Amino acid sequence: MSKLKVAAVADLHVKEDGSASYTELFSEISQAADVLVIAGDLTDLGKPVEAELLADDLKSCSVPVVAVLGNHDHQGDATEEISSILVKAGVHLLNGQAVELAGVGFAGTKGFIGGFGRHMLGSFGETAIKSMVSESVEEAMRLENALRNTRAQRSLVVLHYAPIVETVAGEPKEIYPFLGSSRLAETIDRFKVSAVVHGHAHQGTYEGQTPGGAPVFNVAAHIEKPTGRPYAILEL
Template sequence: MATRKPIKIAAVGDLHIKITDKGKWKHCFEELSELADVLLICGDLTDTGDEEEAHILAEELHALHIPALGVLGNHDYEKGRQKLIRQTLTTSNFQLLDGESVVIKETGFAGVKGFGGGFDRYMLSMFGEDAMKAFVQESVDESMQLDRSLARLEQEFPDIPKVALLHYSPTAETVQGEPVEIFPFLGSSLLAEPLIRRQVSAVFHGHAHAGQLKGSLAENLDVYNVALPVLRKNKQKKDFLIVEI
């Protein structure tokens, strides 16, 4: 779109908010409001999946004056209270995406948690025990949910760029540095297919704390691992990454 202005996206993942973190992120969120147009939080919002931890994050987010989007991570499911976490965070300036999409400043955002399964020729297959089939089916379901949310953006807003936020990675590139034995639990190439086919402009994820900051899925499709430990390892000046789309 000729008249579209670039959007500044701030992204971070794996905050792992604890009960003792009250006041820890307030200044950061205030600063972000001056530096970016939107904030993405890529899963593991809480440390133990407790709604009280989500309440702390909700309070901190009141200091933010730009739209904020996020997805849940595996830690947010630990106690089976993910619905309570979602309800708690709706009290703040925050929208959790789980197959939904939203448009902000002429940019479409789609988000799902994603799941594991491995990458490329080492992907797990839907073969064998029921437990293995269920594991792979979860990856398939998340990929299909991502594809549907991107398709809606494509149909309703065909001329705007699309951005995806996940918790699990769609590529092995951004999990390099983690033990190879756990790659199947860090993401899945099944997530990559809709991202490439729907011509997404950028992807943000977390989860792989020892991974790499940046990878790619296609020539013009960058993937950013914005897990907080990764940002700090790469000596980012702030506890977030800003990318202009």
């Protein structure tokens, strides 16, 4: 079984003013990898015009693209329009779904906040807290549905929020609960998963693993990676 090279990056934050173009980066990735994965925060303020700019840059990418949305992509309350633009550009945009490419299953969802381990937020108290926990549980369920629909022997989980605390280390501890949730890791560890990628924690740590041993990579563009480039290369 031949290995699939996946280039993974997150937090591109494409801005409306077009101040940063990713055309050359996507062209480079097309030579270095078989698939490009973008783990959320594709846009900076969740504006359709930002998604249009990204779609235009992606014309230089000649390999399949898999992505999930991030919190910044929700900022402008235009996720449906943003999603439509990206799907029309050929992006496999996942929100609780899975897609198989060259024998590898890609299962993805945004994820959500909630904290890690024994410090994870519980559903108790005010309605607002219960709503937050409910959203976190719902995202974990979306991920479970995606993984259940993955039939491939090799699989990559694509998230925006972190499933483990190790890959957010480097961020202020006070904001750890807002960077991800252990509920995602609990879901991942119920399945055979080859690797997990996420973003969101710009000052986090590149590599860790779930309690069950699944490798986890923080691929935010700001994180230093073995490639020395904004993207990581994973061989699955």
